[in-house]
Amino acid sequence: MDYLKNKWNKLRTYVNRRELQFMLSVSFTLVALVGMAFIGAFLYQSYGKTAEEMMLNDNRQLINQVEINLNNYLRNMMRISDTMYYNVIKQVDMKTDDISQELDLLYEVNKDSLVSVACFSENGELISAAPVGSVKKNVDITEQSWFANARDKMENLHFSELHVQNIFENSNGRYYWVVSLSRGVELTTEGKMSGGILLVDMNFSGIRQIFTEINSRGLGYVYLVNSEGEIIYHPKQNLIFSNMLHENNVAASQYDDGVSEETFQGEERTVIVKTVGYTGWKIVSVTPKKELLQDFNSTKLMAVIIVILAVTLMVFANQFVAVRIAKPLKKLENSLKGIGVDSQPDIYMGGSVEIQHLGQTIRSMVDQLQRLTDDIVREQEEKRKSELDALQSQINPHFLYNTLDSIMWMIESERYEDAVAMVHSLGKLLRISLSKGKNIITVGDELQHARSYLDIQKYRYKNKFLSFFDIEEGIEKYRIIKLIIQPLLENAIYYGMEYMDGEGEIHIRAYTSGEDLFIEVEDNGLGMPQEQVDKLLTDDTETRSKGSGIGLKNVHQRIQLYFGSEYGLEITSEPDEKTIVRIHLPKTEETSPGEGGNRS
């Protein structure tokens, strides 16, 4: 049981793993096969029974026909006997009258079916016979079975076994097979009644003819036996008499009228028996089963071949249909395999109307999904940019307060030129910070902004540091994100210069290399270890206590957000030596659609 369950589960798993085409093909074929098997079995059964029934009916009709013919033949013989007895023998006195003329006449009229007609006394003496003949020497008539039977039961007509007529002298060498019909008769001699026997020898050829005609028609064969089973006629009589063939005649003589089944010498046979009235003879029709179904077998063979052919065609047709159904689905499935956020493959839209509709729907869904994804990404970017823009647009109020405080202090101490220069620098700084709301400005403007910022800081830090600009010629025209140098300078001043004992230096370099633009801010401040350098662009916990509040990390993210992940900041530092922060940008002169635009 477990084994079967296990096998069943394995089969289910196997089937479940197969493709739709296989499932369709197998399912269609199985359904068709089961259907055909049921129909075939039904037809086989019904056709087989009908064929058998028809054959048996045919044989019944044949046997009925034989019985009618045989009965006619026998009645004719009995009529001859009756005529002879009642119209001749009973009417004459044997002493005075001669019956040979009447016998001859009767014989002549019926000689096709008669061999002889004779009347014997109860002692077996021949009274008269036709054709005229004498009894053979040494033949005792009273010992003949037909004579004894008639003598013993005078009132009956007796039909003998088939035998050769052997009582009359025969000089012509012709011998006849006969069935003797004998009866007891009353003979009148000089008014005295005595017994006698009337013999009518029926020519066997009459019986044979009846059966030969029938046997040449239907299936199987028909034979005739008497009540003891002795064969009177058989189509293969000589073979049986020569012991080359055996017949189940004795058993058949015991069968009741109707259809019986028997197995004789290993052969199954259908036997139909019909008793011939009065004689007790039985007409036996034998049809071997294999012969009965011979036609049916050839039809069966044809049917099997046609079924096999039909199944083969059906398998192919099912395969064809399955392919027609499954192939578009398979194509659709394959076309959907590449679907992702970044890819929009060509979705298959062939096959039937339903599959086309499915393809269209999926394509519409994918388009919609893509649009939604794009919208989300764009919104997220815009949100991020907005955040950064907000950060970028922030001006440290403390820086502004200190600058204005320094200007006020310069004016109070009558350093009017310095105050004017500082106000001038602050004005430039604010102008570039605003830049009409643009995010992308030229490198020239950004460097100007850096200069203004450094000028202000120099006033504030009382020229505690020096700044050097090393700018490649012609670099000013390239585009750069606004206010990304200032945070670098801010860090350089606050972390590099503030704690220095000596003269601080800040070097600003701008140069191009291939398609890239680089701007470096180098300070000779305290520097930092590599671990700290590594954290600068990644660590979210970074806090700022001084400066504009825009950290290096944010500058780095802004650059990457605008120009891609291959760009951004690169930091190298040597403790107690220097720190270099390098801005890496693409070399662009025109603002691309996504990169520019006014921000309000």
Next chain:
Amino acid sequence: MRKKYQWHIGAVFVTAAVILGALYYYGIFVGKKEQPAVYSVILYQNTNDEWSTLVEGTEQAEEDLDIDVNYVYLARDDTAQEQAAAVRREINAGSSGILLAPVDTEEVQNVLKSMYLKVPVLCVETGAGDDFPVLRTDDRAMGKAMGEAILKDMDSTGAQRRVAILTEYMGRDSVRLRYEGLTEALKEAKEPVIIEERARFHGDFSLGRFIKSVFYDAPPYLVTLDKYMTEQAAAAWTGYRQENEKNKLSCRIYGIGNTARTVNDLDNENIAALMYQNEFNMGYQGITYLTQKNRKKWLEENTAIRYRMVTKESLYEDENERLLFSNT
């Protein structure tokens, strides 16, 4: 891929159409009967119904095996050459096998040996040498049984112990074997039996006069070893007896025979006893074995043709009646 698939479908449908066509053809024409094979039966014949029982057997086989049988009867005294010509003619006409009753063992053997026989030849009743299979009864035993029956009759009647034997047709080995069996039995008798061999010489009397001349010596027993000779002996004896009615002659004829004439002569007591073989079986089995193309050795090991002796008293016994009186 699509093209390949379409090609497959097309091929399957064409194949299906061809098969269905074949089935249709098969269904329509299968009932058409093929021309049955033809077999030939070539028999020597000296008297009209000499082979009637054998022919009943071959006809039964013809019916059972669904074949055609062509019969060729030779005229009386036809030679081995003429029989060989008949064999050749039948083979050329498309015969599938020959059932042959040779007119003379040695002569037929010689002529058949010189021929190219592309179909099987099966001899019946008489052989044609060791090269050809033969279907027959044990002729020697049959002759011996006849001799024993004569001895028994001698013992019971006290008749003179003298037997005349007509040794015609000794060229047929069947006759020769019967003769050998007969003489063997007679020679083995406790009391000696005089055996008188009687044979015609070319240029001598006619057969009838020759046989009649045998009766001049008043042999108490006359033996014939061939059906024709039995018929002739019975006819001659009937005539001789009628001619010499006053002399109350007695000659008991023992002969081979199953023809209507010999049976009638037995019935009319012109013949004392007949020996006969089951020729119906010989004919039936002969044709059957020809169709089965059985070899000589197989035939020798698997066939047996029975013989019987019949007298006036046993003539109408069931078995004799069935084998000696045709009911067809």
